[in-house]
Amino acid sequence: xxxxxxxxxxxxxxxxxxxxxxxxxxxxxxxxxxxxxxxxxxxxxxxxxxxxxxxxxxxxxxxxxxxxxxxxxxxxxxxxxxxxxxxxxxxxxxxxxxxxxxxxxxxxxxxxxxxxxxxxxxxxxxxxxxxxxxxxxxxxxxxxxxxxxxxxxxxxxxxxxxxxxxxxxxxxxxxxxxxxxxxxxxxxxxxxxxxxxxxxxxxxxxxxxxxxxxxxxxxxxxxxxxxxxxxxxxxxxxxxxxxxxxxxxxxxxxxxxxxxxxxxxxxxxxxxxxxxxxxxxxxxxxxxxxxxxxxxxxxxxxxxxxxxxxxxxxxxxxxxxxxxxxxxxxxxxxxxxxxxxxxxxxxxxxxxxxxxxxxxxxxxxxxxxx
Numbered sequence: 001x002x003x004x005x006x007x008x009x010x011x012x013x014x015x016x017x018x019x020x021x022x023x024x025x026x027x028x029x030x031x032x033x034x035x036x037x038x039x040x041x042x043x044x045x046x047x048x049x050x051x052x053x054x055x056x057x058x059x060x061x062x063x064x065x066x067x068x069x070x071x072x073x074x075x076x077x078x079x080x081x082x083x084x085x086x087x088x089x090x091x092x093x094x095x096x097x098x099x100x101x102x103x104x105x106x107x108x109x110x111x112x113x114x115x116x117x118x119x120x121x122x123x124x125x126x127x128x129x130x131x132x133x134x135x136x137x138x139x140x141x142x143x144x145x146x147x148x149x150x151x152x153x154x155x156x157x158x159x160x161x162x163x164x165x166x167x168x169x170x171x172x173x174x175x176x177x178x179x180x181x182x183x184x185x186x187x188x189x190x191x192x193x194x195x196x197x198x199x200x201x202x203x204x205x206x207x208x209x210x211x212x213x214x215x216x217x218x219x220x221x222x223x224x225x226x227x228x229x230x231x232x233x234x235x236x237x238x239x240x241x242x243x244x245x246x247x248x249x250x251x252x253x254x255x256x257x258x259x260x261x262x263x264x265x266x267x268x269x270x271x272x273x274x275x276x277x278x279x280x281x282x283x284x285x286x287x288x289x290x291x292x293x294x295x296x297x298x299x300x301x302x303x304x305x306x307x308x309x310x311x312x313x314x315x316x317x318x319x320x321x322x323x324x325x326x327x328x329x330x331x332x333x334x335x336x337x338x339x340x341x342x343x344x345x346x347x348x349x350x351x352x353x354x355x356x357x358x359x360x361x362x363x364x365x366x367x368x369x370x
Contacts, residue, residue, distance in 0.1 A: 021056055021097040023171065023194050023238045029056070030260035036239075036272025038099075038262050039280065042068050042085045046277050047092025057262070058096040059173065059274060060086050062103045067278045079106045079159055086167025099196050100169045107156035107174065107184050153187040160188045160195075171195060173241065175202040182231045189236030197232035199225055199253075200266065201244035214265070216245035222252075229253045229261070241274065242266040244296070265296035283307070335361075 029036055038057035041047045042064045050058050064085050065077035086100050160172045171194035174185050185195050200215045216222040226249070229240045239260045242250045247267025254261045254270055263270030275297060278284055282299035317323035333341065338361045345354035 019095065020170070021095060023097065026056065026097060026239060026260060030239075030271050036260055036262060038272060038274035040064075040274070040276045041089045041093060042277070044088045044092040047089040050277075051093045051095050055096050056272070057274070058089055058093045058098055060089050060098070060100040060167075060169065061173075061276070062101040063276055067276060067284070074101075075104045077103050079103055079162065083162065083167045086163060086169050090168035097171065098169045099171045099173050100163045100167055101173045101175075102156070102159055102163070106159040107153070107181075107188075153184045156184040156188055157191045157193075160191070160193045164193060171238070173198055174237075175199075176228055176232050177202045179231075182228070182235050185232055185237055186235035195235075195237045196239045196241065196262075197229065197235075197237040198241040198243065199228045199232065200242050214244040214246075216249035222246070222249045225249055226253045226256055229257055233257055233259050239271075242270055244294075265294060 026036060036057065037055050038059055039050055039055050040061040040063060041050050041058045042060065047058060060082065062074040062077050062082065064082070065071045065074045068085075069077065069081075071077070082100060082103050086098075090098060156174075163169050163172050172188065173196040174181060174188070175198040176182050176185060177199075185197060188195050201213065216225045222245075225242070225245055229242070232240055237259065239262055240253070240257065241262045241264060242253060243263075244265040245253075247269055250261065250263055250266035251269035260271035262272045262274050264274045279294070279297040280300050281304075282302040283304045314323065338357070342354045342358050342361075345351075345357060
């Protein structure tokens with residue numbers, strides 16, 4: 001009883017540095033006004049680096065399609081490919097909250113029970129946020145409110161569940177450019193899965209946007225950013241990524257929301273920041289990569305230059321015979337067995353191989369005597 005009383009009276013213990021960050025702790029940091037750090041990770045090595053640096057959130061982004069797989073957009077990456085990245089990151093990052101993108105094409109489909117009714121324009125209301133949605137038909141019964149005519153986002157929920165169960169993630173991230181995406185977010189949250197929203201520039205919608213274009217640069221677009229963020233909050237998202245919007249729009253959205261915002265190319269007025277791992281480290285100098293590196297990224301290192309120099313030096317040493325040297329050739333055969341090995345090679349009719357082995361043995365003996 002004394003032990004139990006001491007536990008109760010002492011209250012919850014502070015977070016251990018090596019214990020997983022939770023959604024609750026991200027919200028607590030937001031309430032305290034503490035900045036939130038997030039970086040993308042796609043494999044075990046990058047996850048280990050994020051872990052050792054104490055980054056709050058590791059995002060397994062569908063940007064892997066571009067920076068890892070070499071595509072021009074994020075669209076081609078599949079759920080199966082994302083799961084491979086997720087598992088690798090989960091093995092390496094023991095502390096950060098793990099969030100993975102739902103890839104394009106794996107949460108858009110919905111199962112709809114079509115009711116009887118007439119063509120109509122429906123307005124979905126998330127408290128004081130209004131989003132217009134035109135349907136070819138709508139359910140005209142009084143059960144419409146809150147039921148959305150039996151919309152079932154089975155694909156979205158199934159994909160999100162796979163990311164948690166098979167990918168070992170803690171939450172999913174969903175890009176929201178249309179009301180159907182907001183409804184999908186709500187369905188995933190109601191299935192018991194934490195969701196991070198994403199507004200502003202949404203790379204999965206570049207065919208509609210006409211490329212990787214900043215958003216919120218006029219009144220209508222700026223209002224849409226704020227409205228969509230509010231709708232995602234109402235749908236149950238625990239945080240919102242704001243990508244490529246003017247700082248004042250990000251400041252307005254952050255002020256309007258009660259959940260944290262994570263900015264990327266959105267200025268300094270968000271609750272936290274996220275950058276792509278390869279971008280912030282300056283890892284790649286290839287022309288393709290230069291083409292897709294965003295203007296807003298700050299390079300905190302030029303790791304790509306170091307990698308290139310190391311590879312060139314390696315190539316030169318191999319060509320010159322300088323590598324591997326004696327220190328990189330540590331494995332020895334017992335001197336007493338050398339003659340026996342040479343004899344066995346000769347018995348097998350491998351005279352050339354026997355001569356090569358004997359020559360190396362002589363060189364080793366000469367270097368030792370010197």
